[in-house]
Amino acid sequence: MDRPSLLKTTKLAYHKGYSLLELLIVMMIVGSILIASGPLLSYAVVHKDYTTRLIDYEIINAQLTAIALHKNVFLKHLSNQDNIYFNHRGNINRAQSIPLYRHGYGFDLVFFLGFGRYELR
Numbered sequence: 001m002d003r004p005s006l007l008k009t010t011k012l013a014y015h016k017g018y019s020l021l022e023l024l025i026v027m028m029i030v031g032s033i034l035i036a037s038g039p040l041l042s043y044a045v046v047h048k049d050y051t052t053r054l055i056d057y058e059i060i061n062a063q064l065t066a067i068a069l070h071k072n073v074f075l076k077h078l079s080n081q082d083n084i085y086f087n088h089r090g091n092i093n094r095a096q097s098i099p100l101y102r103h104g105y106g107f108d109l110v111f112f113l114g115f116g117r118y119e120l121r
Contacts, residue, residue, distance in 0.1 A: 051105055052120055059109075059118060063090045084111075092118070 058077060066073040066086035072093075074085040085093050091114060098109040108121040 048105055052107070055100065055107065055109070055120060062086055066090055 059075070062073045062075055063086045066088060067090040070088040072085045072087055076084075083093070084096070084098070087093060092111045094111075095113045096111050098111075100107045100109050110119045110121060112118065
């Protein structure tokens with residue numbers, strides 16, 4: 001009977017998995033890739049949030065101007081339609097949905113009747 005020597009069994013057990021050093025190198029490479037791509041992903045999220053805040057500011061500014069000056073304020077800068085305005089009470093003239101494209105992002109601006117409520121989708 002041929003019995004395996006102790007040296008052969010030790011080598012077999014040693015080569016069954018990865019060493020700690022190999023795992024650390026792989027983890028370092030993956031971590032470097034994630035760190036490098038992190039700012040790009042977070043920039044897109046922050047930029048989209050900034051764009052929605054700008055649209056919110058434009059709408060609220062127009063609504064408050066209409067209330068303060070007691071006259072109709074048109075939203076020509078949001079859309080090329082001339083029939084969108086806030087009346088002297090701050091209400092939108094009709095319920096409608098407007099497609100918007102700002103800074104590379106597409107939104108649907110939905111105005112509801114009463115109190116100038118809107119939703120940005």
